Amino acid sequence: MDFIHPTTKEIAQNLLGKLLVHKTNTCIYSGFIVETEAYLGIEDMACHSYAGKNTPRLQSMYKIGGTIYVYTMHTHHMLNITTKEPNNPQAVLIRAIEPIEGIEQMAANRQQTGILISNGPGKLTKAMAITKELDGRMINEGALYINQEKSKIPNEIITAPRIGIPNKGDWTLAPLRYYVKGNPFVSGMAKKEVLPPLKIWRNII
DNA sequence: ACTACGATCGACT
């Protein structure tokens, strides 16, 4: 995947359906990415790097597209992948996955079952044992990577405002959240909006 | 050393 030349909005949408894999000493975890958010750098009031802000915790944001940016908040780890060239601090937040491999261990890590395993940004990192140890590393060059071959294509992508960013002017409602329509692992998905599996992913002929 | 603040989660009405 190209994390440099497309826009961050395009990359956020391209990530939907990709099989995210985390290989640890004890387990292989994987799942399809079903929900992302774009953070557009120095102009984006909701972005950590707004107005060029830079601190030790933010350093990964300023690295080349494809760098893993993990930060903690409220005791939870958040997984991002940076985009664009160095010193252009944009990124995509991975908000939810549909578990595929290592589901039993994910359930144990989370002490939960079903959609509660990974229907939120803090939940999926706990399920897949993703920690700040990955911060600053490159995706696809180590333990965390995308398996292109096994990835899927969403039937339909829904665009919506990002979650949890009040009082950021126009950026509060900017449509920079993307998710796979009807997938039950999307955070906050209402039960009546869940679609049958055949209507979620594009059929391969 | 002290304070304020979240890109959240889980429990509850």
Added chain:
DNA sequence: GTCGATCGTAGTT
């Protein structure tokens, strides 16, 4: 839908 817990980070004394 609302609300409280909880703690690392960063900015200020």
